[in-house]
Amino acid sequence: MKTPSDETTLSRKGQGRRGLVTAMAAAPLMLGVASSFGATSATPPAGNGKAAIVTGSSRGIGAATARRLAREGYAVTVNCEKNRELAAAVVAEIEAAGGKAIWVQADVSDPKAVSRLFDACEKEFGGVDVAVANAGIMHLGAFSELSDQAFDRMWAVNAKGSFNTLREAARRIRDGGRIICLSSSITQLRTATYGPYAATKMAQDMFVGSLAKELEGRGISVNAIAPGVVNTPLFTDGKTPQQIAAFAQRTPHKRLGEPADIADVIAALCSDKGAWVNGQTIFANGGLV
């Protein structure tokens, strides 16, 4: 039996968001193009003439970043692992606001899928100017309890997935571009049960320092954003309202961060005024750390 992940699907306006099954794909990949029906070659991006890929943008920080970059004029490639309907909804929202976007289902832990994600952006929008390696998962547990499966999957998605994305970005991103990955302020807090997750985030801080230097002379800035506690399922799932409120109380602003707070910082780094910030980890946590 053919499963959805065996297929490459193009969904276009007026034909149902997942209407056309077009081809068997060598690697799991679903592609949703909600505009430009019939385009056989790259169509010019809307707005600022640039294109952005945001991994893990079906919800949370990634979805807010996709919407925010679209408002800045980027044609955006939205990505999900499982939640295709959410990814399609982000694309629909961007289009309704006059922007351009496609969605691509691709597991960032799979290098071939990430390569196809970049292929899709290049094919649809003519190139890649911004890559945000945002996709991530969090499994918490004491060292005595955390399973091999939870540990391995976190490293596969957060560390290897980000590496896969940064490697494609290093090969393909256009001069003057931006590469951003998601670290975490938890790297500074040394909190019980967060150690293995925090280590995958610390990897991002190391990645950006090296990559910024490797891309010298091309005007490409590479940075990590380290949010604190942000109101998304990654943070709130499995916590009681009291636990969530306790974290909010630890920030001087007495609230959780919202995905838009982080998207605003990412957009600032992607702007011309963000060019001089390079090879850094930027802590955006409302004062938590």
Ligand SMILES: NC(=O)c1ccc[n+]([C@@H]2O[C@H](COP(=O)([O-])OP(=O)(O)OC[C@H]3O[C@@H](n4cnc5c(N)ncnc54)[C@H](OP(=O)(O)O)[C@@H]3O)[C@@H](O)[C@H]2O)c1
């Ligand atoms: N929320 C926080 O408090 C916080 C704090 C610091 C850092 N961060 C970092 O910020 C990033 C975004 O987190 P979030 O809070 O927005 O999480 P979220 O709401 O749980 O969203 C995670 C996103 O990543 C996608 N994803 C998960 N595994 C994937 C994979 N293997 N391949 C492709 N996409 C995948 C999900 O897609 P599906 O919908 O298809 O599953 C979803 O779009 C993460 O890297 C996280 O470590 C978050």
